[in-house]
Amino acid sequence: MGISREEQGQIISQVKDAIKRIDEFTYVVKSQSSNGLYNIHSTELGWKCDCPDHVHRGVKCKHIFAVEFSFTLREQVKKETIIQSISSVSCRYCNSDNIVKKALRRNIQTTIQRYLCKECGKRFSFNIGFERMHASPQMITSAMQLYFTGESFRNVQKFLKLQGVKMSHVAIYKWIGKYVGLMQRYLAKITPNVADAWRADELYVKVRGNPKYLYALMDDRNK
Numbered sequence: 001m002g003i004s005r006e007e008q009g010q011i012i013s014q015v016k017d018a019i020k021r022i023d024e025f026t027y028v029v030k031s032q033s034s035n036g037l038y039n040i041h042s043t044e045l046g047w048k049c050d051c052p053d054h055v056h057r058g059v060k061c062k063h064i065f066a067v068e069f070s071f072t073l074r075e076q077v078k079k080e081t082i083i084q085s086i087s088s089v090s091c092r093y094c095n096s097d098n099i100v101k102k103a104l105r106r107n108i109q110t111t112i113q114r115y116l117c118k119e120c121g122k123r124f125s126f127n128i129g130f131e132r133m134h135a136s137p138q139m140i141t142s143a144m145q146l147y148f149t150g151e152s153f154r155n156v157q158k159f160l161k162l163q164g165v166k167m168s169h170v171a172i173y174k175w176i177g178k179y180v181g182l183m184q185r186y187l188a189k190i191t192p193n194v195a196d197a198w199r200a201d202e203l204y205v206k207v208r209g210n211p212k213y214l215y216a217l218m219d220d221r222n223k
Contacts, residue, residue, distance in 0.1 A: 003205060005053075008032075009065025011205060014150040019070045021158075027070070029063040032208065040067045073149055091117035092124045139165055143172050144179060 003011075012018050012029065020028040025042040029049075038051045040063055047064045048054070054061040090097045094117060102116035102123060114125045139160060146156045153169035160167050203214040 005060065005062045006065045007205070008062035009067075010069055011207060012062060012066035013069035013073075015208065016150060016152045017155070019066055021070070027067045029066055032062075038063045040064060073146070091115075091120060091122065093117065093122045094120040096120065139163065139167075140175055140179070143175060147172070147176055 012032065015030075018030045022028060027040045029038050029040060030036075031038060031051075038049055040047055040049045042048075047060075047067060049061050049063045051061050051063055053059060054064065091099055096117055096119035098118045099115045100118065101113060103114050114123055116123050142163075143156045143160060146159055147153070151159070153172050156172050157167060157169045160172075198217055198219050201216045203216075205212055205214055
């Protein structure tokens with residue numbers, strides 16, 4: 001059985017630089033079978049593509065599906081990851097809860113509340129895991145979300161620019177390296193509690209003409 005247009009669109013959306021966003025209503029998608037480009041426009045009647053499949057057959061083509069996946073991802077990231085406020089704060093140095101707000105620390109990208117401990121006299125801030133970073137936690141986590149869903153560093157840079165954040169693609173590369181390292185060290189301490197029996201399913205797909213097998217595995221205990 002062949003792959004549906006929706007599945008093909010999802011594959012396209014996961015290929016780096018396959019989709020280029022021109023503006024809010026216009027995208028350009030690379031052809032999978034040639035060096036051509038297809039233009040996708042948002043209209044009152046929905047997305048329109050100039051590929052033969054959409055123009056001549058009048059169907060929703062794989063390029064439109066790809067743009068919809070990319071568009072949905074962008075809208076999700078715009079909402080940004082919500083970092084929960086710390087409900088019970090105490091001094092980072094002496095654990096005293098006798099603390100008061102003491103000024104704000106500002107940089108180009110964000111503002112962080114600073115505190116003063118009345119017991120030990122130390123000043124500090126709560127920005128767990130993002131200390132000394134010039135961008136806000138929301139922007140860093142949003143950039144990581146985009147990168148791990150297949151966007152290139154330069155595409156992530158463009159997204160941040162749309163949000164009013166000027167950051168080089170090299171800085172984004174350093175974010176990824178830093179936090180991937182932190183996650184690897186954390187995950188290395190975790191022992192999965194899995195069953196002895198596993199279920200497997202496979203999907204045969206082509207990525208840029210190269211056949212690939214995609215496997216999904218799940219143990220019986222945690223399904």
